Amino acid sequence: MNGNRFGRLFQVTTYGESHGEAMGCTVSGVPAGVELSEEEIQAELDRRKPGQSMITTSRGEPDEVSIKSGLQDGYTTGTPIGMVIQNKDARSGKYEPFVTAPRPSHGDYTYSAKFGTRNWGGGGRSSARETVNWVAAGAIAKQVLDQSDYDIQVKAHVNQVGDIEAPAVTFEEMLEHTEENEVRCAHPETAEEMREAIDQYQKEGDSIGGSIYFECRGVPRGLGAPRFDSFPARLGQAIFSIPATSAFQFGKGRATRTMRGKERNEDWEFDDGERHPETVSEEDDPVPMGNDHGGLQGGISTGEPIYGEATWHAPTSIPKKQETVDWETGERKEIQVVGRHDPVLMPRAVPVVEAMLRLTILDFMLLGGRINPDRLDDKVGEYDTDYHPQSPVNDPDDAETRAETLDDDET
Numbered sequence: 001m002n003g004n005r006f007g008r009l010f011q012v013t014t015y016g017e018s019h020g021e022a023m024g025c026t027v028s029g030v031p032a033g034v035e036l037s038e039e040e041i042q043a044e045l046d047r048r049k050p051g052q053s054m055i056t057t058s059r060g061e062p063d064e065v066s067i068k069s070g071l072q073d074g075y076t077t078g079t080p081i082g083m084v085i086q087n088k089d090a091r092s093g094k095y096e097p098f099v100t101a102p103r104p105s106h107g108d109y110t111y112s113a114k115f116g117t118r119n120w121g122g123g124g125r126s127s128a129r130e131t132v133n134w135v136a137a138g139a140i141a142k143q144v145l146d147q148s149d150y151d152i153q154v155k156a157h158v159n160q161v162g163d164i165e166a167p168a169v170t171f172e173e174m175l176e177h178t179e180e181n182e183v184r185c186a187h188p189e190t191a192e193e194m195r196e197a198i199d200q201y202q203k204e205g206d207s208i209g210g211s212i213y214f215e216c217r218g219v220p221r222g223l224g225a226p227r228f229d230s231f232p233a234r235l236g237q238a239i240f241s242i243p244a245t246s247a248f249q250f251g252k253g254r255a256t257r258t259m260r261g262k263e264r265n266e267d268w269e270f271d272d273g274e275r276h277p278e279t280v281s282e283e284d285d286p287v288p289m290g291n292d293h294g295g296l297q298g299g300i301s302t303g304e305p306i307y308g309e310a311t312w313h314a315p316t317s318i319p320k321k322q323e324t325v326d327w328e329t330g331e332r333k334e335i336q337v338v339g340r341h342d343p344v345l346m347p348r349a350v351p352v353v354e355a356m357l358r359l360t361i362l363d364f365m366l367l368g369g370r371i372n373p374d375r376l377d378d379k380v381g382e383y384d385t386d387y388h389p390q391s392p393v394n395d396p397d398d399a400e401t402r403a404e405t406l407d408d409d410e411t
Helices: 038-048 092-098 108-115 121-126 128-146 171-180 188-203 231-240 253-258 346-367
Strands: 011-015 022-028 065-067 081-086 153-161 210-217 245-250 268-270 286-288 306-312 322-326 331-335
Touching: 011 128, 022 128, 038 065, 038 128, 038 346, 081 128, 092 121, 108 121, 121 128, 128 346, 153 171, 153 188, 153 346, 171 210, 210 346, 231 245, 231 306, 231 346, 245 253, 306 346
Parallel strands: none
Antiparallel strands: 011 022, 022 081, 065 081, 153 210, 210 306, 245 306, 268 286, 322 331
């Protein structure tokens, strides 16, 4: 099965099925010298994990990460980092009726049609549980970016659930309020409306879609490689990889369908020194007078904030009765998907979106030479570093191998 790797230099390769023994990933391209905290990775996983509120699946997964390689004394060594997250609460029995009777709008039939077989427990490889790997990798990317010379900030929040849409919020409001409520909407009053609506859909045995707004600040200009590796092309791939994503846009997005050229085009001016921290530029640099382009022009970053929106359809696993066919028996069947499922996807997708944004940004930073791919300190050829392992002070007397110190007159 192909399609399990993301990135060019900062590469994430994942494995695992929803009800398999474990999830996991290998992250290659992490520069040496990053002080990597397993606790910070765990904190991001806790934001995504199931069972964190009444509007998420009740599946009881602790999602505890274990780092298996790529570290020495708490620092990255430049070699691949392997991570494993055990599955603890898989219950496959509820999925037995759908082995040859595919659930409506799932990947059941398409996986079977492609491979002639599939792991059917919990949706197998097609399950959104697989995004636990992405969040773990994104947490590593976050620590690399945070310890670099660049002040890059990434944040997302749920801006719409069904027909309830939050008013525009500032980046600062997103940082302050997104994690204050279960919906992860940065507008508290709208978050309450959204929560009530989700509760109602849940009572009716149904689900609902919505959208997430995201913004990235501090991304330097000049990232992206036209044509097929343009920044928006890679960003679109990252977002559309997330299960149930049905639309993606950046800048004014779909609104540009009705905008005239003169209306959308943004004149240039010189930076008057007041653009920081919104824009990565120096005084007297040319800067656009607006940001309808969402920080990207010609497929390349401008130094302005990169922002956009992604849309999710309603979760397809719902308790309401639906119809399917069983290709083994030749019967039409009425089914109910009974189990532990989210009535809405966006609240748990917020950390996934942030992870994919960080993975994309860091990959471009490495490709563009803004961060040294070999080592974070950029001290090429220097071997005696603060993060190099130290030699033992004394060799044990009974050691099988020893290194004896020679006097100068013995050399």
